[in-house]
Amino acid sequence: MTVGQALSFFLQVVHQPSSTGGKTGSRKSPGAVSHVTGLFKEPNSSSCIKGMPLPISDSSEDMSLSQNHSNDTCSFVPCNNNEEREPPKLSGRSMLNQERRKSEEEVQEKIEYCDGKVEEVLTDGRRILTFRNGTKKEISVDKRTTTISFSNGDVKKIMPDQRVIYYYADAQTTHTVYPDGLKVLQFPNNQIEKHYPDGTQEIVFPDHTVKCLYSDGLKETFFPDGTVVKVEKNGDKIVVFSNGQKEIHTAQFKRREYPDGTVKTVYCNGRRETKYSTGRVQIKDEEGNLILDKK
Numbered sequence: 001m002t003v004g005q006a007l008s009f010f011l012q013v014v015h016q017p018s019s020t021g022g023k024t025g026s027r028k029s030p031g032a033v034s035h036v037t038g039l040f041k042e043p044n045s046s047s048c049i050k051g052m053p054l055p056i057s058d059s060s061e062d063m064s065l066s067q068n069h070s071n072d073t074c075s076f077v078p079c080n081n082n083e084e085r086e087p088p089k090l091s092g093r094s095m096l097n098q099e100r101r102k103s104e105e106e107v108q109e110k111i112e113y114c115d116g117k118v119e120e121v122l123t124d125g126r127r128i129l130t131f132r133n134g135t136k137k138e139i140s141v142d143k144r145t146t147t148i149s150f151s152n153g154d155v156k157k158i159m160p161d162q163r164v165i166y167y168y169a170d171a172q173t174t175h176t177v178y179p180d181g182l183k184v185l186q187f188p189n190n191q192i193e194k195h196y197p198d199g200t201q202e203i204v205f206p207d208h209t210v211k212c213l214y215s216d217g218l219k220e221t222f223f224p225d226g227t228v229v230k231v232e233k234n235g236d237k238i239v240v241f242s243n244g245q246k247e248i249h250t251a252q253f254k255r256r257e258y259p260d261g262t263v264k265t266v267y268c269n270g271r272r273e274t275k276y277s278t279g280r281v282q283i284k285d286e287e288g289n290l291i292l293d294k295k
Contacts, residue, residue, distance in 0.1 A: 109121040116132030125141035134151035144160035153169030162179040172188040181197035194202040199215030210222040217233030226242030237249040244259035255265045261277030270286025283292035 106122050106124075107120050108123045111119040113119070118130045120128045120130070122128065127139040129137040129139075131137075136149045138147045138149075140146070142160075146158040148156040150156075155167045155169075157165045157167075159165065164177045166175045166177075167173075168175070174186040176184045176186075178184075183195040185193040185195075187193075190206045192204040194204075196202070201213040203211045203213075205211070208224045212220045212222075214220075219229075219231040221229040223229075228240045230238040230240075232238075235251065237247075239247040239249075241247075246257040248255040248257075251268070253265050253267045255263060257263050263275045265273045265275075267273070272284040272288075274282045279295075281292065281294040282290065284290050
């Protein structure tokens with residue numbers, strides 16, 4: 001075969017239509033391209049990796065990848081989705097380190113003692129003592145306020161006016177002691193108790209009822225509707241109602257006094273006596289029989 005015949009045959013192979021029936025200018029089949037790799041270069045494709053086509057997508061990630069392709073070569077540059085779509089987030093450890101650095105910046109001086117106690121002097125002048133059992137004692141700049149925080153959650157605070165406030169974490173109760181000896185207890189249900197130096201106790205209940213206990217044994221209770229109940233040490237009781245009526249309870253009788261002057265008495269043996277404001281007197285026995293009616 002001559003050189004001219006060989007060249008003619010070669011050109012016929014190159015321009016032969018593919019088995020899919022495509023035209024001469026269309027994309028070549030893999031078999032035809034493999035024969036002329038050294039002479040022909042395939043037109044630019046959308047993207048490829050080492051001769052393998054990449055899937056076509058409208059996502060921003062794929063678009064960024066396609067922009068890195070040159071006209072003659074194919075390349076792949078991975079994108080960091082987290083950097084493009086979300087701002088960087090600090091981990092719990094990083095946040096803790098930042099808070100620790102901020103706390104350390106506030107500490108002007110730190111002293112460690114051999115017994116495990118640590119003393120810190122802050123830039124604003126406060127002093128904090130941390131004991132080995134976890135208790136912390138904070139002293140204000142003017143040294144007039146001291147706060148002690150215990151490991152169980154209790155807090156003791158000494159105020160400039162010498163009040164001592166102690167908060168019980170478990171009971172959620174506050175105990176305040178005043179310089180004159182007054183002690184005040186505040187409970188989580190809003191009940192308040194006051195203990196005076198002379199032994200008097202005052203209890204304010206959530207419904208605003210006030211009960212007073214005196215050192216001589218007398219008890220007084222003031223109800224929100226104006227009713228007052230007094231109980232003597234011997235057990236005698238006096239009830240004064242807001243409408244002006246009054247009851248007296250003793251071991252011998254129970255008496256009720258009305259605003260118009262009428263007095264009704266029931267004795268321990270069952271006898272009943274009524275004295276009207278007009279002067280009329282009625283007496284009934286224990287069975288309710290009228291035995292006296294004096295007008």
